[in-house]
Amino acid sequence: MIVLGLTGSIGMGKSATAEMFADAGVPVHDSDETVHRLYSGKAVPLVEAAFPGTTQAGVVDRVKLAAKVLADPAALKKLEAIVHPLVRADADAFLARHREAGAPLAVLDIPLLFETGGRNRVDKVVVVTAAPDIQRARVLARPGMSEEKFASILAKQVPDAEKRRQADFVIDTGHGFEAARMAVAAMIAELAGDKPGTPRS
Structure with missing residues (x-):
């Protein structure tokens, strides 16, 4: 099974691209969704112990937690030391399930793949990108963004240009999502060995 790492800077269209892989039948593990799930499950007692008063009724209060960690690098590292191993364990279990099921390809959607040293966990990396003005417009349109x-x-x-330099594949969502969907389909075909001139097994 080929493990494809999907990443990209904020506002580049990574989540939409992940959905395109899922729509094409490729198993996708979403790190952000996993954190949301952990914040009402395994992570709750660990977060409460480290940051008292940040959970309520068995769920992490993200607003209260953000207030404690966002402006404090040491606190943020403390939180990451709790959350990252849990997300990784969840991803490992996901890969094991799909490897056992015989899936030819699986995607790990990792927002901070390069920043967290995730390159060695995957076989190939696809970086989702867009022009800076498109990125800025998308991000600033989000509620509460400044x-x-x-x-x-x-x-x-990590700067977008550096991510693209290290990528095995690049998908530019700035040309429209239909073009991105076609690029995803072509990538899946290539990874499956279904490209012109390549013998099929």
Whole structure:
């Protein structure tokens, strides 16, 4: 089974691209969705122990938690030390299930793949990109987003150009999502060995 790492900076269209893989029948593990699930499950007692008062009725209160960690790098590292191993264990179980089921390809949707050293967990990397003006317009249209917050998020991410340089595949969502969908289909075919001139097993 080929494990494909899907990543991209904020506002590049990564989530929409992940849906395209899923629509094509490829198993996709979504790190963000996993965190949401963990915040009402396994992570709750661990987060409460580390950050008292940030959970309520068996669920992590993301607003209260953000208030404690976003402006405190040490606290953020403490939270990451709790959450990242849980997400990775969930992803490993996901891969094991689909490997056992005989899936030829599986996708790990990892927003901070390069930033967290996730490159060694996957066979190939696809980076989702778009022109800077498109990215900015998408991000600033989000509720509660500001220029300052956007700049702060970008500062914590590996630059788009560097991600593209390290990628095995690049999908540009700036040409429209139908073009991106066609690129996803072509990539799946290539990874399946179904490209012109390649013998099929």
